[in-house]
Amino acid sequence: MAILEVRNLTHTYSGNSPFMNDAVKDVSFTVEKGEIIGIIGHTGSGKSTLVQHLNGLLKPTEGNVLFENEDIWENPKEIRKIRSKVGLVFQYPEYQLFEETVFKDISFGPRNMGLESEALENTVKEICGIVGVKPEFFEKSPFDLSGGEKRRVAIAGVMAMKPQVIVFDEPTAGLDPKGREDVMEIIRSYRKATNATVIIISHSMEDMAALADKVIVMNKGSLYMFGTAREVFSHSDELRKIGLNVPIVSQVFEALGLNNIPLTVDEAVEILKKRVGDNA
Amino acid sequence: MLKDITFGQYYDATSVVHKCDPRVKILLMIAFIVLIFVSQNMFSLAFACVSVIFVLLISRVPIKLFLKNLKAIWVVLAFTAVINLFYSNTGKVLVSFWIVEITTGGVYRAVFMALRIILLIFISSVLTYTTTPNSLTDGIESLLSPLKYIGLKNAVHIFAMMMTIALRFIPTLIEEAEKIMNAQKARGADLENGSLVERVKALIPILIPLLISSVRRAYELAEAMECRCYNGGVGKTRMKQLTLSVSDLYAIIFIAVFTCGIIGLNIIF
Numbered sequence: 369m370a371i372l373e374v375r376n377l378t379h380t381y382s383g384n385s386p387f388m389n390d391a392v393k394d395v396s397f398t399v400e401k402g403e404i405i406g407i408i409g410h411t412g413s414g415k416s417t418l419v420q421h422l423n424g425l426l427k428p429t430e431g432n433v434l435f436e437n438e439d440i441w442e443n444p445k446e447i448r449k450i451r452s453k454v455g456l457v458f459q460y461p462e463y464q465l466f467e468e469t470v471f472k473d474i475s476f477g478p479r480n481m482g483l484e485s486e487a488l489e490n491t492v493k494e495i496c497g498i499v500g501v502k503p504e505f506f507e508k509s510p511f512d513l514s515g516g517e518k519r520r521v522a523i524a525g526v527m528a529m530k531p532q533v534i535v536f537d538e539p540t541a542g543l544d545p546k547g548r549e550d551v552m553e554i555i556r557s558y559r560k561a562t563n564a565t566v567i568i569i570s571h572s573m574e575d576m577a578a579l580a581d582k583v584i585v586m587n588k589g590s591l592y593m594f595g596t597a598r599e600v601f602s603h604s605d606e607l608r609k610i611g612l613n614v615p616i617v618s619q620v621f622e623a624l625g626l627n628n629i630p631l632t633v634d635e636a637v638e639i640l641k642k643r644v645g646d647n648a
Numbered sequence: 649m650l651k652d653i654t655f656g657q658y659y660d661a662t663s664v665v666h667k668c669d670p671r672v673k674i675l676l677m678i679a680f681i682v683l684i685f686v687s688q689n690m691f692s693l694a695f696a697c698v699s700v701i702f703v704l705l706i707s708r709v710p711i712k713l714f715l716k717n718l719k720a721i722w723v724v725l726a727f728t729a730v731i732n733l734f735y736s737n738t739g740k741v742l743v744s745f746w747i748v749e750i751t752t753g754g755v756y757r758a759v760f761m762a763l764r765i766i767l768l769i770f771i772s773s774v775l776t777y778t779t780t781p782n783s784l785t786d787g788i789e790s791l792l793s794p795l796k797y798i799g800l801k802n803a804v805h806i807f808a809m810m811m812t813i814a815l816r817f818i819p820t821l822i823e824e825a826e827k828i829m830n831a832q833k834a835r836g837a838d839l840e841n842g843s844l845v846e847r848v849k850a851l852i853p854i855l856i857p858l859l860i861s862s863v864r865r866a867y868e869l870a871e872a873m874e875c876r877c878y879n880g881g882v883g884k885t886r887m888k889q890l891t892l893s894v895s896d897l898y899a900i901i902f903i904a905v906f907t908c909g910i911i912g913l914n915i916i917f
């Protein structure tokens with residue numbers, strides 16, 4: 369079942385010069401329940417603008433966004449309700465931390481949804497379990513944590529609303545390899561625990577290949593490609609033309625002139641093992 | 649929403665006023681303000697009106713923009729007018745109820761005061777519309793430079809630097825505030841509804857991150873400045889020297905005529 373549907377979405381930022389192009393132009397796609405969707409695109413291609421429509425932070429200049437077949441702008445007064453159904457984790461979410469303690473900060477979202485006392489506490493604890501925020505952190509100030517830990521707490525702050533769809537805008541930006549792997553792991557465990565639909569904007573083709581069921585390619589505000597990761601990454605020349613690329617392993621296999629091109633290291637290992645096995 | 653806040657509202661155009669030296673413009677604006685207050689009768693104020701309108705026109709800034717500035721202070725304007733309406737009891741009585749009387753003198757006074765304020769707003773807007781924030785601070789620094797000789801050696805430079813940095817970071821802070829607002833809205837924060845107390849409370853999740861990031865930015869900026877050997881104003885030279893030009897001469901002649909006009913009309917009538 370389609371959980372999210374974007375129909376002919378166009379967004380023009382107001383206030384800028386009249387010659388400015390639309391940040392998002394006539395984009396349509398459908399997201400099925402439980403899918404992991406990756407969004408890639410050159411910087412300025414409108415990815416962040418696009419995802420801010422999914423939870424009603426931006427209103428389409430033209431077109432519609434449908435959540436479970438209902439236009440989210442049907443009743444503009446109720447737009448705040450969609451925010452707990454479609455969670456959005458911004459780039460560098462740690463800059464949104466503000467409470468005295470980690471626990472209070474993670475409670476902010478669910479409290480805004482009207483959760484109180486025990487229900488609130490249980491929800492926060494459950495999420496902390498899923499994302500790996502240890503109880504000894506609960507009473508610490510979020511500002512005393514390391515960069516990676518802050519990111520973890522900030523992501524937990526959005527997950528604590530238990531959204532059915534969760535959108536991440538470059539969740540691994542500015543982290544070291546271990547930090548990146550941790551964030552990916554958080555996303556995987558949230559999904560396992562809640563069966564949520566996940567949408568990720570990323571500049572890492574490797575992450576996309578490893579994680580995404582389907583990939584949306586944005587170029588200059590328009591939807592350039594939309595398909596399974598394998599389909600999208602089979603168009604390596606087109607991707608390179610718009611400033612993107614395929615995962616490094618795929619590039620290696622391509623450069624070697626092989627025709628069975630893997631997307632991830634694991635796949636590559638499988639293929640190579642088989643070849644070595646054949647030759648031996 | 650936040651984007652509507654304009655500051656250092658420079659309007660790019662080519663005009664005599666734009667070309668004037670910021671120092672001259674600042675001094676002339678001060679002269680204008682003093683003279684608008686000095687004008688005591690209808691005739692001198694009418695002359696001031698004509699002169700201000702002349703300046704607005706040659707600045708080539710759309711009149712719409714000046715009117716926009718008035719909108720921001722109409723409450724002050726209305727308040728002043730109403731207070732003055734009751735203040736005077738000279739002239740013919742127009743309306744009278746209970747112990748209050750509105751006289752022709754009162755009406756005259758109300759219009760007079762309101763007009764003065766409008767002229768003040770217009771003339772100071774000319775300065776901000778035709779001068780970039782940077783050249784404004786340069787001008788202020790240059791004008792305050794005599795203070796160096798009374799022991800405030802570095803203070804003038806530091807003051808000007810502080811102003812420049814503040815102006816430079818206003819757009820950055822607005823952008824940042826908008827990002828944080830969006831992030832908190834995504835967590836269900838309600839910024840639009842609720843009582844006054846609730847709305848003030850709703851600002852906390854925005855102000856705290858904003859404050860923290862400003863402090864962080866300040867440290868980063870200070871470090872970057874030190875890396876580039878910034879040590880205050882000592883021995884610093886300017887890339888763009890302020891120099892006087894023909895436009896400035898015109899401006900000075902204009903203000904001289906204006907001064908004579910106002911004072912003359914004040915004396916004659």
Ligand SMILES: Nc1ncnc2c1ncn2[C@@H]1O[C@H](COP(=O)(O)OP(=O)(O)OP(=O)(O)O)[C@@H](O)[C@H]1O
Pocket residue numbers: 381382384391409410411412413414415416417418
């Ligand atoms: N608040 C805004 N006001 C005006 N224009 C904006 C605003 N935000 C983004 N834009 C413009 O819209 C276009 C798309 O920006 P957007 O942030 O969606 O791109 P992006 O794909 O997320 O880029 P990046 O990979 O750098 O994050 C850009 O040209 C940008 O300048």
Ligand SMILES: [Mg+2]
Pocket residue numbers: 415416417537
């Ligand atoms: Mg972006």
